[in-house]
Amino acid sequence: MRENKIYTQIQEYAKEIKLPFTASCFEDEIRDAEASNKSYADFLLSLLEKEYDLRKENGKKNRIRQALFPAKKYLEDIKVECLPQDAKQKLSVLKSLDFIKNGQNVIFAGPPGTGKTMIATGLGIAACMKGYRVFFTTVPLLINQLKEARGESTLRSFEMRFEKYDLVIADELGYISFDRQGSELLFTNLSLRAGRKSTIITTNLSFDRWEEIFSDPVMTAAMIDRLTHKSYIVNMNGASYRVKETKEWLEEQKLA
Numbered sequence: 001m002r003e004n005k006i007y008t009q010i011q012e013y014a015k016e017i018k019l020p021f022t023a024s025c026f027e028d029e030i031r032d033a034e035a036s037n038k039s040y041a042d043f044l045l046s047l048l049e050k051e052y053d054l055r056k057e058n059g060k061k062n063r064i065r066q067a068l069f070p071a072k073k074y075l076e077d078i079k080v081e082c083l084p085q086d087a088k089q090k091l092s093v094l095k096s097l098d099f100i101k102n103g104q105n106v107i108f109a110g111p112p113g114t115g116k117t118m119i120a121t122g123l124g125i126a127a128c129m130k131g132y133r134v135f136f137t138t139v140p141l142l143i144n145q146l147k148e149a150r151g152e153s154t155l156r157s158f159e160m161r162f163e164k165y166d167l168v169i170a171d172e173l174g175y176i177s178f179d180r181q182g183s184e185l186l187f188t189n190l191s192l193r194a195g196r197k198s199t200i201i202t203t204n205l206s207f208d209r210w211e212e213i214f215s216d217p218v219m220t221a222a223m224i225d226r227l228t229h230k231s232y233i234v235n236m237n238g239a240s241y242r243v244k245e246t247k248e249w250l251e252e253q254k255l256a
Contacts, residue, residue: 020058021051063128069136075122083115084238094123094232100132100167100198105227108202110236116202119234120169123200132166139173139186146185163192167200174205177213187214187223194226201227 007027014023022029026047033043064072075095080088087108099106106123108116124134137145149158162168170190178186193199205212207224214220 019051021054022047025050059131060129063131063133064125067124067128067134067136069121069124070117071121072125073118073121075119075126078115078118078122083119084110084236086235087115087119087238090232090234091119094119095126097123097127097130097132099232100127102230103196103198105194105198105229105231106200106234107227107231108200108234108236109206110204110238111240112204113240114236114238116236117171120171120200120202124167124169127167133164134167134169135162135165136169136171138171140176140178142170142189143178143182143186146189147182150185159189159192162189163197165197167198168193169200169202171202173201173203174210174213177215180215183214183216183219187219190223191226195229199227 010026011023014020014026029043029047029050032038033046038046075091078091080091083091094106106120108120110116121136124136127134146155146158149155190199203210207228210224211217211220214223
């Protein structure tokens, strides 16, 4: 009877101070310690190690969820042999994530279907796993969010959050053009991060065509200058990654 009361109190305290592993598994840990004749120190160390491991794992899951990736694409799942040549060469360097530590940008430029978003997402998830705070967005969506925040007088709050992410992935630059207000908001917020925090840009346009979406040669030149300074520029021109995957899948169906 007394033991049941103690167990209830342990569970209540563990929940109150947010120790989920202890709250749900302490009885099993106690039985294991008694059966193994563990010392108090060994029992406590084992319990804390498992609590720590669970917290780290939950932290990874939360960072991935909060990053708002459109799909979970891990670097390990990428078929490197299907990537354009420049991506093959630079991916091994980018996988170290040193570019985040150094506040460098990465720009993937090339036609649709060559793996730009897939690699960017893979790097973003790897960053979450390493403890970095990541935010994934498309450029059109980001501009809409900035405009809405400006209209609701919450722009400064949004900018402060945006500025602090260790890595921002801005996908699909060039697919949709935008007005001057959108251009200015995008320029301002990407400039806030320049040289301090990392941004990954994916675009289907070469730099000499960026003026088509910014509609201002001065702003375009300034944007390119700030984004490319000490950055990794990855040439994604090549055969479609998606087409290669589809062909492989069709071949597998024939053999099945």
